[in-house]
Amino acid sequence: MSEIDSSTFKQNFEDIKSNIKAAKFIGIDLEFSALNPLSNYAPSLFDTPKQRYHKLKKNVENSIPLQIGLTAFKFDADANHYVGKAYTFYVKPALFSHVNRYFHFETSSIEFLAFHNFDFNKCFLKGIPYMSRIQEEDLRRKLKNNEIYETNMNFMGEIRSCLDNVSKIVNEWYETATIGDILLLDDFSSRYQTDIEFKFCFHKFIRRNFSDIWIFPHRILTLNRVDAKELNELNDENDFNEEIIDSLLGFGKVYKLLVSLKKPIIGHNALMDVLILLTNFEGNLPDKYDDFKKLSTKLFPIIFDTKHIYYNIQRKNPEEKRCNNTDLKSLYEFFSDGVGRHLTKMDSTSIQIEGDKELIGKYHNAGWDAFCAGYIFIRLAFSEMCQKHPSGKIFMPTEYLRGMSQYNNCLNVIRCSVNHINLNGEDPPSIRPPYYVIEPQGNKKLDFMELTSALSAFGSIEIKPMSWKNSKALIAVDNYSSAKSMIREFNKTKKFKVQEYSFIRHSPIVRAALWSGVTLSGMTLLLLMVTNR
Structure with missing residues (x-):
C-alpha cells in the first residue's frame, strides 16, 4: 500500500496511471466529512428509491471526501494470481480565487475517523487538491479572458507581504545581472510549490516588473535572465494558465482517468461513495433520479457492490457456512481466514496486496478498505463460478465479470423500502414486510413513548403518525421475522390492535x-x- 499526499502525488502519478491502465478492475473506498448532516433528510424505512435519492442528494451536496482509496487489481494467468496495488490518497478541495468550497463536518464522522487514527493534519496540510468539472470549466474561461487578478486571491495580504520581500531581493540582483545569470530563491521554494495563489501572484509580479526573467520551478525556485530569442521559445513551450489548472486539478486527474478507461469498479456498500464522487468531481447531482442513473452509468458503466452481492449469494450456502455480518471487516476475514476461504472444494486463486505492509489490516484506511472490497469480489465470483463450472478450471477476470453481470450496477441501500437500487433500469420491488397500522385498544390516544419502547425489542422498526388525533400510527418493519414477532407479541398483550395497511381502508x-x-x-x-x- 502507498499513502499519497500533495508532496508525493506528482512524482507518483505516472506509476498510478500505469497501474490503473493495467488493472482488470478497481477497488474503491471513500472516507468523508459527513454522512447524514441534515436531520430533516434522515433515511427511513418508508423511503422509496426516488425519495432516498433526493435525501442523499441533499446530504452529500456539502460533504467532501477526505481520503480516497483505490486498488488496481492485476492478474497473472500463468500463476492464477491477483496482485492489488493499493493507494490511499489524502485529498481536499482546491483553493484559488473564487474556487473556494464550504462543506459540512459531522461530529460523529470526526469521532469515527479519529477513533480509527485518521491523520487530519496530513489531510488539511498536505491534501491533494481537486476541482469539479464545473469549477474547472469556469476557471478555464476566466483565465482565458484574463478575469482573474491578484486582488481576487483569498490571502492577498499575506501574499503581498511575501512579494515585498521578493521584490527587494530580485531588484538588488537584477541591477547587476546579465543574460544567463540565475538567482536561487530557496526561502520561497516551498510556498511556490504548495500555495497556488502565491504561485499565480509571483508569476504575475515577475512578468509585470522583469520582462526578460524566466521562472524555473525546480526543487529550489530559480530565476534566470534570458535573451529575447530564448524568452520567445519558453513562452511558446509553456502555458502558465494550464500549469495553474493542472495544479488545482490534482486528484481530479485520477478521477478523469477512471472515467476515460471505464474500468469495472468494486465497492462495498458503494452508493454513498458514488454520490460523493459525482458531487465533488462532476458538480451538482441531477435533480431527477433517472438522470442520476444515466449519468452514473455513463461515467462508470460497471459497478459491483459486494455487500449486495453477498446478501444474494449467501442464501445458496448452508447456515453454518454463512457470515452473519455483512460489514467489510467481517466479510474480508470470513473469506481470507474463515469458513468462506473453503466454500468450494477447488483451490481458489491467490490474492496479494503490494506496498507498505504497515498499513495492511488498518480498516477505515481507504486504501486497505478498497483492497478488501476487491478481495471479497474475487472470492464471491470464484464461489459463484464454481457452481457453474465444477471442473477445476482457471477463471479469467472477464469470466468473473460476465458471471456476476446480474449484479452489475445494483447498489445496496440501507433502511429503505428496497434493499438495493438498479442503476441500469427499473428498481426492484420491495421485499420488506407490508406496512402495518397500529392503534390502542379502546377509544384512547396512542402513547408514542410507550409504543416506541414496546417496538424496540423487535429490531429495526419505524413509526409514522397517521392522524392528527394520535389515534393511529403506521409501522414499517425491516424483515418478516421481526414483523411476525411483533404481531404475535402485540396480539398477546391486548394493548394494541395491529392490522396490515390497506391503501383503500x-x-x-x-x-x-x-x-x-x-x-x-x-x-x-x-x-x-x-x-x-
Whole structure:
C-alpha cells in the first residue's frame, strides 16, 4: 500500500496511471466529512428509491471526501494470481480565487475517523487538491479572458507581504545581472510549490516588473535572465494558465482517468461513495433520479457492490457456512481466514496486496478498505463460478465479470423500502414486510413513548403518525421475522390492535374521496326525489 499526499502525488502519478491502465478492475473506498448532516433528510424505512435519492442528494451536496482509496487489481494467468496495488490518497478541495468550497463536518464522522487514527493534519496540510468539472470549466474561461487578478486571491495580504520581500531581493540582483545569470530563491521554494495563489501572484509580479526573467520551478525556485530569442521559445513551450489548472486539478486527474478507461469498479456498500464522487468531481447531482442513473452509468458503466452481492449469494450456502455480518471487516476475514476461504472444494486463486505492509489490516484506511472490497469480489465470483463450472478450471477476470453481470450496477441501500437500487433500469420491488397500522385498544390516544419502547425489542422498526388525533400510527418493519414477532407479541398483550395497511381502508385521501362520493350520491338522490315530486 502507498499513502499519497500533495508532496508525493506528482512524482507518483505516472506509476498510478500505469497501474490503473493495467488493472482488470478497481477497488474503491471513500472516507468523508459527513454522512447524514441534515436531520430533516434522515433515511427511513418508508423511503422509496426516488425519495432516498433526493435525501442523499441533499446530504452529500456539502460533504467532501477526505481520503480516497483505490486498488488496481492485476492478474497473472500463468500463476492464477491477483496482485492489488493499493493507494490511499489524502485529498481536499482546491483553493484559488473564487474556487473556494464550504462543506459540512459531522461530529460523529470526526469521532469515527479519529477513533480509527485518521491523520487530519496530513489531510488539511498536505491534501491533494481537486476541482469539479464545473469549477474547472469556469476557471478555464476566466483565465482565458484574463478575469482573474491578484486582488481576487483569498490571502492577498499575506501574499503581498511575501512579494515585498521578493521584490527587494530580485531588484538588488537584477541591477547587476546579465543574460544567463540565475538567482536561487530557496526561502520561497516551498510556498511556490504548495500555495497556488502565491504561485499565480509571483508569476504575475515577475512578468509585470522583469520582462526578460524566466521562472524555473525546480526543487529550489530559480530565476534566470534570458535573451529575447530564448524568452520567445519558453513562452511558446509553456502555458502558465494550464500549469495553474493542472495544479488545482490534482486528484481530479485520477478521477478523469477512471472515467476515460471505464474500468469495472468494486465497492462495498458503494452508493454513498458514488454520490460523493459525482458531487465533488462532476458538480451538482441531477435533480431527477433517472438522470442520476444515466449519468452514473455513463461515467462508470460497471459497478459491483459486494455487500449486495453477498446478501444474494449467501442464501445458496448452508447456515453454518454463512457470515452473519455483512460489514467489510467481517466479510474480508470470513473469506481470507474463515469458513468462506473453503466454500468450494477447488483451490481458489491467490490474492496479494503490494506496498507498505504497515498499513495492511488498518480498516477505515481507504486504501486497505478498497483492497478488501476487491478481495471479497474475487472470492464471491470464484464461489459463484464454481457452481457453474465444477471442473477445476482457471477463471479469467472477464469470466468473473460476465458471471456476476446480474449484479452489475445494483447498489445496496440501507433502511429503505428496497434493499438495493438498479442503476441500469427499473428498481426492484420491495421485499420488506407490508406496512402495518397500529392503534390502542379502546377509544384512547396512542402513547408514542410507550409504543416506541414496546417496538424496540423487535429490531429495526419505524413509526409514522397517521392522524392528527394520535389515534393511529403506521409501522414499517425491516424483515418478516421481526414483523411476525411483533404481531404475535402485540396480539398477546391486548394493548394494541395491529392490522396490515390497506391503501383503500387506511389512506386519508381515499377515505376523504369515498366520503365525498357518499355525500355527492346522497345529494343527487335527494335532488331526484324532490324533482320527481
